[in-house]
Amino acid sequence: MTPRPRPHLILPLLFVFAFPSPASADEGQWPPEALATLGEARWGELSSRGLELTARDLWDGEGGGLLSAVVGLSGCTGALVSEEGLFLTNHHCAFSAIQLASTPEKNYLRDGFVARTRAEEVEARGGAGQVRVLSRLLDVTDRVRGPKSAFAKAKTDTARYDAVERAKKEIVAECEKTPDRRCAVAAFEDGRTFRLMEQVEFRDVRLVYAPPRGVGDFGGEEDNFRWPRHAGDFSILRVYVSPDGKPAPHSRENVPYRPKRWLKVAPKGVAEGDVVMIAGYPGRTQRYLTPSAVRNLEKWFYPLRSRTFSELIAILEAEGKKDPDTALRVASAVRSYGNGETNARGQIEGLARNGVAARAEVEAKELAEFLAARKDLPVEWAAAPAELERVLAADRAVQDRRFFLEEIERLGSYLGSALSSVRRAEERRKPDLEREAGYQDRDLDRARQREKDLTRSIAPSAAREALAHLVAKAQAAAGGSPVLAFDEAFGKGAAADAIAAKLAAMDAATALADEKVRLANVDATAAALAASDDPYVKLAVALHPDLAALRAARKETDGALLVWRPRYLSALEALRRSKGRAIYPDANSTLRVSFATVKGYSPREAVTFTPRTSLKGVLEKERGAEPFETPKKVLDAARAADFGPWADPLLGSVPVGFLTDGDTTGGNSGSPAMNGRGEVVGLNFDRVWENVAGDFGWSPERSRNVNVDLRYALWMMDRVDGAGALLKELLPER
């Protein structure tokens, strides 16, 4: 059916990808330029499964190919699907945008949103408000850590870390001299190689279509990470550009973006057994951890995260119950903590069940024997396991307190805003290129946007209670001495109640409730902030040294890891190659594609999951109460079997979800699932519970990702919302 692809790119620094058994054939998240190196046997196998494309069809090495229609959003992925810049992503990826566009009167979160004309399309703020299209990928390892680099000459771990960061920033700064470019240097294989990813960023994005939350988030936390699934987790947005076709900030006179490539929508969907490609920006996997690192995740990190997020959710929800406006404001944070909490429980369960630590232990023993026997290998490789243990053990001593302090910094609160200003002001003392990532001039727009978003999302009483809780926990946690600034502000060993009372007084006195003040603080000097008598700014200034020290310690750790992790991975690669076992680069927020099959699984003894769901299952789950509360218009159409052309003959109803064995992780949300011709058949939006710990090891039996069938979206637009013009734009040939 398909000509074999010609390898046209040789990447000597990439791992050699070995496929020891058909069982793990779909393992791996492939960088675009690695596709051409997969080998003829692999492409032949994919072609026999129905793939009609070549490596070059997907990625031509110069920013072209189908994958260039796969766009990056903050923490998510999207897919351009029309010549006028429409793109698809998940409802949960556009959640903040929908929330920020909603008011108690026009509640798009509850009721959904349909723009019937271009004029009705509303500005998307929050994470879905910037969209990035990949334009270039370039290996920059030599410049970052080659023999002549500052890294090679550095004498301390901190200096090594700084050298790499500096080199990355220089490369990024050069790259971003081209207007509207967003660039990033990504570490592959924990820093053994580095690649520059150049993207074009579009900043005028508008919401075009969103289903009601009762569809988009049907099942809520109760179904999160579960199968069978019945959420219509899709939304449609549009990229706008200036009248001369350039990326531009939101403006009335902007016009729809006309992308070079976009994906066709397949009106006929998928069937069980079909080959599918899932392309997107997976955030992070860690499949080559040492045994002690796995145990630390299983026994310390995820349990603490689960507990803390549960506590924060309870606090935010209790405040939300007191007031509908607060409820709307905390919704996004509750959702995000909820997702993190459920994920953490899944990781704990999955790590235990998959025996990840035990398997790492076995491989660590094999590695020790292998290194002892192979005296020809570099001595640094042999030293790597013990050196890694030393570095990680030191880091664990402070991890408890750091955990809480970092959660405090992340909290959407006045203190969070003040901490960010103080840190930015401190960083501003240095030349731009030496500043920490996120605190350079290039990050200013985003910082300002965050302050604007805070105006709409902050719920002061909820933020106060959550902050008080985290402060009390931080002070009680092990790891260094209690933070002096907190002791001074709230009293030694103060309980959360007492802290919250003091925070209430600070809320009454602060000027940070005023967006203008916060925006001014984004540009304020360290001296100006140090002289401020705003209670939150004062606290942030007092906290700064402690937080800076924590960051310095982390830098030292990371510098050491930059030395030892690549050596460890090199040793592991040699071991695995000697045994014929697969090894491939961990996900790192760069564009990847995963080959997969529409396929069910058995989650546990006596239970079999088939891979597709439909409106039948929506009606089965419907309770008339959250999280299983479908809007009436959808229920009516479903009960009336008003399916139009969107029903699947085998299901006898409109398809809603499907499972594939794609290799995905966080960041893949919104990734298009494409059929063998590269047409969109669905959007990835989750993994199954048994696959949450898949970040630490892929399994052919349990690694399943959850997709929404695009026919559900098409049916909603056609039969429920009568969004004919939109449907025509998505399916022009229909």
Place this chain on the structure above:
Amino acid sequence: MTPRPRPHLILPLLFVFAFPSPASADEGQWPPEALATLGEARWGELSSRGLELTARDLWDGEGGGLLSAVVGLSGCTGALVSEEGLFLTNHHCAFSAIQLASTPEKNYLRDGFVARTRAEEVEARGGAGQVRVLSRLLDVTDRVRGPKSAFAKAKTDTARYDAVERAKKEIVAECEKTPDRRCAVAAFEDGRTFRLMEQVEFRDVRLVYAPPRGVGDFGGEEDNFRWPRHAGDFSILRVYVSPDGKPAPHSRENVPYRPKRWLKVAPKGVAEGDVVMIAGYPGRTQRYLTPSAVRNLEKWFYPLRSRTFSELIAILEAEGKKDPDTALRVASAVRSYGNGETNARGQIEGLARNGVAARAEVEAKELAEFLAARKDLPVEWAAAPAELERVLAADRAVQDRRFFLEEIERLGSYLGSALSSVRRAEERRKPDLEREAGYQDRDLDRARQREKDLTRSIAPSAAREALAHLVAKAQAAAGGSPVLAFDEAFGKGAAADAIAAKLAAMDAATALADEKVRLANVDATAAALAASDDPYVKLAVALHPDLAALRAARKETDGALLVWRPRYLSALEALRRSKGRAIYPDANSTLRVSFATVKGYSPREAVTFTPRTSLKGVLEKERGAEPFETPKKVLDAARAADFGPWADPLLGSVPVGFLTDGDTTGGNSGSPAMNGRGEVVGLNFDRVWENVAGDFGWSPERSRNVNVDLRYALWMMDRVDGAGALLKELLPER
């Protein structure tokens, strides 16, 4: 394979059992004497599925046949399985017996129990302490409600109720003149017919074998009503008789009972698709309710029960956390409320999902049309639907308050004990035969036993908090005026806290903590109790008139139902026969047998359950924490794959549970599941969640009962506990 049975019994008053479609072939809980009337086609079909027995093999009409080895326990069923009186039942049916035999030092509940010699067998108290073997079944309709009966002559509903109760008691009293007989007159078809069930009661029962709770109740409430299931819900007890072979109270010189019939144990178990019979004492089904009665269950009764039981569980558990002895004492009540609560939620969900009210509505409309068209039918039939509505509407007016008062009476507390004494004393004013069921002289032994059991099971602080909660709820509930006695004792509108404080003072003053005092009260006269200055007795005396009035109202309702329900059912039967639809008698705590198949199901879209589980699944679920905490000795043997001859070749492990599509309900717990030769292959112990509302309608797709595979018990005895002698007694031919 098997000769056709000859119909040898005609029961003209029983429904004619019509089987309109193979899909519902396994619907129905058959009275023993109805087996012979099932028809040749049905027996042929069962024979073709592997049944090697005839109706007469199961029940010979004179108290003989395999079914005579199926014994009744309080609320449960058991199966005699050895010539020396061993019987099997569920762990949860022997739960009280195990709990009452346990102390903090010898915790059989936690650790399990193995009697290695007869001398080590311990007395079983509680529900498993009396065992009843069926000896005779006799139609007594004519005597209860025939043309010459007091019922036929009665002028009021209350008189009708009393007439039926009186007739039943007379029949029972005559029957019980034979020593050691326990007799009951059961209403079939809501009182259209009545049958006398005569049983021999054995009162010396001893605990022989119980697995640890971590096996017997593996999964706890979390798995309750769920599939896949991995509980080893089995226990073994033995019936003892006097040296001359007669039933007798517990005594050292008693000897093992030698039953006429016992069931063989099948060492080879079952496979998917096998035919299975489940025999036992199903308590109650209500498959012919009117639409409004269904809605009242769905919208009022089960929601209130779920809420109230949840509250009571929280109260008891909170008290249990304060003190290990209290925890042990409340365990049985927590378990029982937990079961009831989960059941209630299942009923709500199942009634909605199965559309029971909607289906009843459809049939009610058909019935109205049918009755309007068929003028030849009795006018009372035509009047029945409206008359039933009238009767039930009146009853609903008081149902809220009655619900809470009845829960108060049921509570294991000093007030419960006092209420029972006062009611007994009041009843004692009447001749024995006019007293209410449960308050006759024949019930005295059981009343005394309950007072003895209370000594071991009461946790005063927990009982106080639970009682305070229920009293506050009762007083706030709709339905008549608040109970004056409570207002006087605790103050008008007192909150639960205030009530609990007063109860604490009453606890300090009461003499009812003394078992001897409570036992004396069982025999006390109404005058003596009225003169008592014990605070609980005084409260019980003051409450009595209110409770008596509630009971009188209920009698009136029940008398009216005795008139109208049989007419309604007759009309319904005529309708169904005209449409070729099945109709069969509801369960009523009499012996029944259900024919079934080992069979999985699909609980919801995209999920398939296969019908068998094994030790593999136990290891999968194991968490090292309740309710998934398997004792180490079991885990070790399972992990070592020390299966002996007990592994199932298809499962590759020791089988643990299996599903069948048997028609079961509460009371069927402990029912033997028998293979086509009548050998025990397992014990029924639960239904699946999707079948909880099966009491109101059987479904071939979802009606599944959960059984423990007997090979799990045999493996435990053999490989884990080394109980060789016991194993030899169960499998003498091995």
